Amino acid sequence: MGRIEKLADHYKRYIALPWQKDLAGAQRAIFVVYDKADERRLRARKDLFALVTREAGHNWSECDLSRVFAQWMAETEYRDSYFESPEDLDLKLEDDFLEHVAGCVREVLISPEVDENSVVGLYGIASLFGFIRVSELMREIEGNIRGRVVVFFPGEYENSNYRLLDARDGWNYLAVPITLQEDQEVYQV
Numbered sequence: 001m002g003r004i005e006k007l008a009d010h011y012k013r014y015i016a017l018p019w020q021k022d023l024a025g026a027q028r029a030i031f032v033v034y035d036k037a038d039e040r041r042l043r044a045r046k047d048l049f050a051l052v053t054r055e056a057g058h059n060w061s062e063c064d065l066s067r068v069f070a071q072w073m074a075e076t077e078y079r080d081s082y083f084e085s086p087e088d089l090d091l092k093l094e095d096d097f098l099e100h101v102a103g104c105v106r107e108v109l110i111s112p113e114v115d116e117n118s119v120v121g122l123y124g125i126a127s128l129f130g131f132i133r134v135s136e137l138m139r140e141i142e143g144n145i146r147g148r149v150v151v152f153f154p155g156e157y158e159n160s161n162y163r164l165l166d167a168r169d170g171w172n173y174l175a176v177p178i179t180l181q182e183d184q185e186v187y188q189v
Contacts, residue, residue, distance in 0.1 A: 003038055030177075039126060050062075063108040068101055119149070126154050134162070
């Protein structure tokens with residue numbers, strides 16, 4: 001069994017457990033943590049996660065953030081001037097881009113087909129690297145998570161800290177980690 005299949009198996013064991021209904025939004029997040037070198041493999045096998053979610057009796061929806069920066073930049077009024085002076089983009093990134101990304105995710109989280117029994121798979125997190133922090137995005141959307149959100153996270157999880165692409169200082173988050181390590185399968189349902 002390959003690494004992605006193993007992750008899907010660990011996820012299957014968690015998602016099949018009965019869900020606690022009175023959790024805060026931050027506790028409704030699941031981080032599937034994998035090596036950044038496995039990004040393409042995971043993308044190619046992402047249907048495994050949808051399949052085991054449906055087998056467990058839950059609905060599945062997806063939100064792919066891979067192109068969100070390019071789309072946002074294309075819609076930005078002064079985009080040409082930002083290419084000439086990229087440092088001017090910093091302030092706009094801090095204010096507008098985070099809200100834009102959160103809005104894209106919220107659109108899926110609050111769509112009519114997503115309810116308390118649904119799982120939303122969030123892909124393309126690596127494309128946010130250098131623009132916004134995943135921890136900030138999670139704070140923005142946690143109030144909109146009705147069922148569960150599964151964040152496919154290319155990075156590391158160690159001692160309750162997540163590090164995106166192994167490059168930033170980590171942050172502690174209340175999400176449930178799904179990793180390849182058997183000993184880290186301590187779940188809050």
